[in-house]
Amino acid sequence: MFGVKNITLLMFGAVFVSSLVSAEEQSYSPYVQPNYPDNVYFGDTHLHTVNSFDAGALGARIDPAGAYRFAQGEEITSASGQRVKLKRPLDFLVVADHSDELGFFPQLxxxxxxxxxxxxxxxxxxxxxxxxxxxxxxxxxxxxxxxxxxxxxxxxSRPGSHGFDSTWKQNAKAADEANDPGRFTALIGYEWTLQPGGNNVHRNVIYRDGADVALQTSPFTTAGAGGSDDPRDLWKWMSEHEKKTGGKVLAIPHNGNLSNGLMFPEVEPATGKPISKAYAETRMRWEPIVEVTQIKGDGEAHPLLSPNDEFADYGTWDHGNLNLSADKIDDMLLYEYARSALKIGLKIESEIGANPYKFGLIGATDSHTGMATAAENNFFGKHSLMEPHAGRPEHIVGQFGQKKVFGWQQVAGGLAAVWAKENTREAIFDAMMRKDVYATTGPRMIVRMFGGWSFSTGDEKRSNLAEFAYQHGVSMGGDLYRTKQGKSPRFIVTASKDPDSGNLDRIQIVKGWVDRDGASHERVYNVAWSGNRTLNSEGKLAPVGNTVDISKAAWSNTIGEAELSTTWEDPDFRSDQRAFYYARVLEIPTPSWVLYDAIRFQTPLPKSVAKTTQERAYTSPIWYTPGTP
Structure with a gap:
């Protein structure tokens, strides 16, 4: 009677039996098996527990199981006897205890x-x-x-010993027990702690799989039989692990700012010869992302390398290497910071056809307390001696001779944000491999960036933005190639504030490129901002303002915006120049953890210490390459 085959209407119920749509056809519901990632998950890929040598030595007593419980929102008691809880649980966590001397301290x-x-x-x-x-x-x-x-x-405590092997098994099993697909992801991992002469060239190794796969091999170390201080040997170990187990691993370099020029070199460390195509391709096969901000300083940019960027001097640690045993020389900075490394990568690619530094960006804490606390008002420090107490801003964190690092120099952050279809080990790992990730200095602002050739002004307002942008462009971490002559790439960037943090000040796009003579350049464009400010002749904006009440460590969101978005076209595009683009999103000023401490403990602020901070996010880049893929 309705002109439709195979439908039965039951008179006394709204029940329909239909064969109109076969199982193979697309569902009417657009949320069934979407072909693009539309969920963002926040987590920490770099946390140490009592099972790490240095964390245990400095007072940590929380084990991996406790770390995972804390990350999921459980209240625990810290090593200093203080009750601690996250306001919002994390979506994922990696306990990345040091592989060197793993398990020594629990044995002692x-x-x-x-x-x-x-x-x-x-x-x-x-x-x-x-x-x-x-x-x-x-x-x-x-x-x-x-x-x-x-x-x-x-x-x-080395691989093969009872202490090492039993501790590695404990770490892997704790992750399996905490892992709850769809709700919380516990990734298995460890830190390979390369530090020649105190120069930090560390990597975190992350597994896609569970304990059944991870335990088939022992973590790689820098010392002992079978260990090495050559990153190429780490990559070889990773390859052999995958061949033996059928599993998947990746590595995340971190703290380039403490490497004294060793993290992003132009020559191969072992040979001193210019980077080869094989080295570049191997490094990028195993190290798709880089930790760009954490407690021991921010590694996006340095003011000496980016003198025209007024926001480059954020959380800067440039007083030496990891243990302060060697001074910092200005020439080292070029090979330590992510932005300069991205430019070096373009230059090398133009010469050899492969880019060793084509990486995405994430943040992490590197906390050695067993607690991933990245918020300014809930910051429990680098290690257990730096948990909250009166005077900790002036507490000496590290010292070598006359050189000292004080507590106030610690940065409360950061976090990794991952765009994935679901909160599972597989989905989060795969997002990291494709670099659809971004870094934050602690807050959970939601940021998206896409690049393409056919985007138009207003596309950033689409209700189906993600679906549209993935179909017609590439997301952060992706590649653009030459298109029709005279056409410039366009980038969609959207940002929404963290409900528990400050409003947004502005969105910037950072561009780096290499000209036909092989020289590297960079420029920071303000592309969306709050208020009625206008760009000056140099493309700069006036400061957004500051609502922080220093006497109360409080602020008001009476300035800034809850959301910012734009579709931006590169006005300086040259189709023959390799380039990268990434977005930097800035909040309005909010109180620093040092100010919160001063109010809570009724102690004076150290002189010349910043009372406020401008939290931020950095997206992974999108690269433009002349020619076709």
């Missing part, structure tokens, strides 16, 4: 007969048990010996 604390049989081990055990000054002295001694390569042989 338990009074292992092997440890106590060594005179140094017994002395340390007694000192840590007593605590106080003796415990602190023992922790500093043990850390310096471990860094300096003079750690007692009888106390070493």
């Amino acid at each position: 604390l338990s009074g292992s007969p092997k440890m106590l049989a060594d005179k140094t081990g017994r002395r340390w055990y007694e000192a840590f048990t007593e605590g106080g000054k003796k415990g602190l002295e023992a922790s500093m001694e043990s850390i310096l010996m471990q860094i300096g390569g003079t750690f007692p042989k009888a106390l070493q």
Whole structure:
């Protein structure tokens, strides 16, 4: 009667049996198996627990299981006896304990007969048990010996030993037990801690798989039989792991700002020769993303490298290497910061046809407390000695000779944001591999960036933006290639504020390119902003203002915007020049963790210490390459 085949209407119920749409055809509901990622997940890929040598030595007592519970929103008690909880749980977490001497400290604390049989081990055990000054002295001694390569042989915890293997099994099993697909992702990982001469060239290794796969091989170390201090050997280990297990791994470099010029070189570290195509391709096969901001400083840009960028001097640590044993020379900076590395990568690619630094950007904490706390008002410091207490801003975090690092120099951040279809190990890992990720310094602003040739003004307002943009362009981490002569690429950028943080000040697009003579350039464009400000003749904006009440560590969102978006066309595009583009999103000023401490503990602020901060996000770049893929 309705002219439709195979429909039965039941008179007393709204039940229809239909064969109008077969199982193979697209569902009427647009949310069934979407072919693009439309969920953003926030997490930390770099957290240490008591199972890391230095974290344990400095007072951490939270194990991996406790770290995962805390990340999921459970209240716990910190090593200093303080109750701690996140306001909002994380979506994912990687416990990345150091592979070198993995498990040493839990063995020592338990009074292992092997440890106590060594005179140094017994002395340390007694000192840590007593605590106080003796415990602190023992922790500093043990850390310096471990860094300096003079750690007692009888106390070493290496792959194949009971202490190492049982701890690695504990870490992997804790991740499996915490992993809850669709709600919380616990990724298995570890840190390969390369630091020649105290220069930080660390990587975190992340697994896509569970303990059944991860435990088939032992983590790679820098010391001991089978270990190496050559990144190429790490990549070889990763390849062999995948071949043996059928699993997947990736590595994330971090803290280039403390590498003293070693993180993003123009020559291969082992040979001193210019980077080869094989080296470049291998590095990018295994290291698709880079940790660009964390507690030990921000690694996006440096004011000496980017003198025309008024926001380049954020969380800058440039006083030396990791243990302050070597001074920082200005020439080193070029090979330490992400923006300069991206430019170096373009130059190398123009010469050899491969880019060793074609990476996406994420943030992490690198906390050594077992607690991933990235918020300014809930910051529990780098290690357990820097958990909240009166005077911690002026507490000495590190010292070598007359050089010192103070607590106030720590940065409360950051987080990794990942665009994925679902909150699972597989989806999050795959998003990292395709670089559809971005970094934040702690807040959870939602940022999207797309590039394409056919976008038009107003596309950023589309209700189906993600679906449209993925169909007609590429997301952050993607590639654009030459198109019709005279056409410039256009970029859609949208940003929404974190409901618990400051309004948005502006969106900027950072462009880097290489000219026909091989020289590198950069420019920062203001593309969307709050208020009635106008660009001056140099393309600059006046500051957004500041509503922070210093006496209360409070602010008001009476300036800035909750959302900003634009479709922007590069006015300086040259089709023959390699280029990259990434977005930087800035919040309005909000209180720094140092100001929160001063109010809570009623202590004076250290002189010349910033009372406010402008939190930010950095998207992964989109690259333009002349020619066709």
